[in-house]
Amino acid sequence: MxxxxxxxxxxxxxxxxxxxxxxxxxxxxxxxxxxxxxxxxxxxxxxxxxxxxxxxxxxxxxxxxxxxxxxxxxxxxARMTEKDMEDVLEIREALDELAAKIACTRMTEDQLKQLEMIKETFVESTRSHDVKRIAEADVSFHDVIYEATGNPKLVSMLNNLREQIYRYRVEYLKEEKNYPTLIGEHEAIVEALYARNQDEVVRAMHTHIENQASAVKEIIREQE
Incomplete structure (x- = not known):
């Protein structure tokens, strides 16, 4: 210990x-x-x-x-296993894509501006080398999208799931080589939301979660 x-x-x-x-x-x-x-x-x-x-x-x-x-x-x-990670991220992928799709039609201009600001805050956080701060900025980015759904039951489900994925999020964010990809994915999500393009925002969110899943799988395999 x-x-x-x-x-x-x-x-x-x-x-x-x-x-x-x-x-x-x-x-x-x-x-x-x-x-x-x-x-x-x-x-x-x-x-x-x-x-x-x-x-x-x-x-x-x-x-x-x-x-x-x-x-x-x-x-x-608890040991991290591919199966546990896949189970959690499988649910997260479905719920995040749903949240992004709903937010695409309900997001206000003020919420879009807030998301844009937090996107920049995330970029700044990646220069800090403080994984906790980076993770918090990433969580905040997704929280704006969740709240924009106007669906408290969905938000509650996503918040409960967030605790289960936090460990995988931190492992992913420990690797600085992942930051450019993450920044680009956040940009694609914001652009799709501004365009009110549901198909594109779902596609962007899917890519975002899939890339994280692939990277964390590699991390778990290296630790075994």
């Missing part, structure tokens, strides 16, 4: 959520490795908390697919 694990305190969050965010970030950064055991006593001692928030945080990690409990062994950091 990494010696650099320290509690990321936030006075406005319950301790359970603080522990969860700390462990989540450590997993996404690779400080806690796939297959590494999440031992309650050891984590509690390292973070200076009781076992209760550790146990609750591990349950939350399991809901995101970042941890798994093995019978007679305990909890450990």
């Amino acid at each position: 990494t010696d650099n694990l320290t509690l990321n305190m936030n006075a406005y969050l319950p301790l359970r959520d603080v522990v969860f965010n700390t462990l989540r970030e450590a997993i996404l950064k690779g400080e806690l490795k796939p297959g590494e055991r999440l031992m309650e006593l050891q984590l509690a001692a390292k973070l200076g908390v009781s076992r209760t928030p550790i146990r609750e945080a591990i349950r939350m990690l399991e809901q995101e697919g970042l941890a798994v409990t093995i019978p007679r062994k305990g909890a450990e950091v």
Whole structure:
């Protein structure tokens, strides 16, 4: 277990959520490795908390697919597999294409301008070498499209799915060679939305998700 694990305190969050965010970030950064055991006593001692928030945080990690409990062994950091990635991105592809198609007809001029601004923010973030910041900018780009659907049920489904794909998004964004492709894909999506071209925006979103899936597959294979 990494010696650099320290509690990321936030006075406005319950301790359970603080522990969860700390462990989540450590997993996404690779400080806690796939297959590494999440031992309650050891984590509690390292973070200076009781076992209760550790146990609750591990349950939350399991809901995101970042941890798994093995019978007679305990909890450990979940391993990334091609099957899990394909299952998640298969759903994401369908929902993102649907969201883009609906947004194409409902997006306001103000939302289009907001999307244009966030697209530029993403470009700037890629120069920061801060994967967390880049991931947040990418999430924000898609969030504008989701909200533009005006369909709260769809937005809720996409938000729940977002937590499950975050790990794959981070792995993808660790590779700087992917940034030019991503920037071009965002540009194609924005152009199709401005043109109100549903076929084109669905095609652009499909390419966007497919390229990510292919890249993450290679990353997973290299780690096996």
